[in-house]
Amino acid sequence: MERGLLSNVPANFGQVRARATCVENGITTSGQSDLFVFQSTSTAVRIPQITFGDAHPIPASLALSTPTTTLTTAGATTQIIVTARYPDGSTQNVSASSTGTSYTNSNTRVATVSSDGLVTAVSSGTVIISALHEGALGLIRIQARVNALKLHSQQYLKQVVRIECTREPLAGQTFGAGLLA
Numbered sequence: 001m002e003r004g005l006l007s008n009v010p011a012n013f014g015q016v017r018a019r020a021t022c023v024e025n026g027i028t029t030s031g032q033s034d035l036f037v038f039q040s041t042s043t044a045v046r047i048p049q050i051t052f053g054d055a056h057p058i059p060a061s062l063a064l065s066t067p068t069t070t071l072t073t074a075g076a077t078t079q080i081i082v083t084a085r086y087p088d089g090s091t092q093n094v095s096a097s098s099t100g101t102s103y104t105n106s107n108t109r110v111a112t113v114s115s116d117g118l119v120t121a122v123s124s125g126t127v128i129i130s131a132l133h134e135g136a137l138g139l140i141r142i143q144a145r146v147n148a149l150k151l152h153s154q155q156y157l158k159q160v161v162r163i164e165c166t167r168e169p170l171a172g173q174t175f176g177a178g179l180l181a
Helices: 148-166
Strands: 019-024 027-032 061-065 077-079 081-085 091-093 102-105 111-113 118-121 125-133 136-144
Touching (some): 061 125, 081 125, 102 111, 111 125
Parallel strands (some): 061 136
Antiparallel strands (some): 061 081, 077 118, 081 091, 102 125, 111 118, 125 136
8 A cells, every 4th residue: 555645635525535547667557545535634644545547537517407406485495406527528417416426505595505406495585506526516406485475475365265254244243444354
């Protein structure tokens, strides 16, 4: 087992792989570790074993898309699709967190994003969702337009219906003007 020390390694980038390339007797081989999270720390970090042979390529870019970029009610959802483009031109869906993709969001008061890229509206506003996969970053803007007036009028309507159903006017009484349209 070879040991080494690397200093000034960027940290807190989500799931990463350790990669190595070796040349022995004129033959170059490359390998990589399984995914792991490298946190900022002042102590030594043990990385998973590097396996030489078939290594996953590093994406050149990420493209994020979603069926809709506008959510119109609280609780409405949309699934982010993350497509990695590799140097050879091939593409792959890397939306699932199990592929090493992690998500962050600019404003959790507007929307939340799950570990697998499901965005849920919370309140009105704009949020930027970022996806990070093997050092490649992609962004998408999502708008939440939760109509608070509509929600209040639905609650008012329920109260009016409840009053209408639970109280019968006595002889000579009427309900206040404008309650029933």
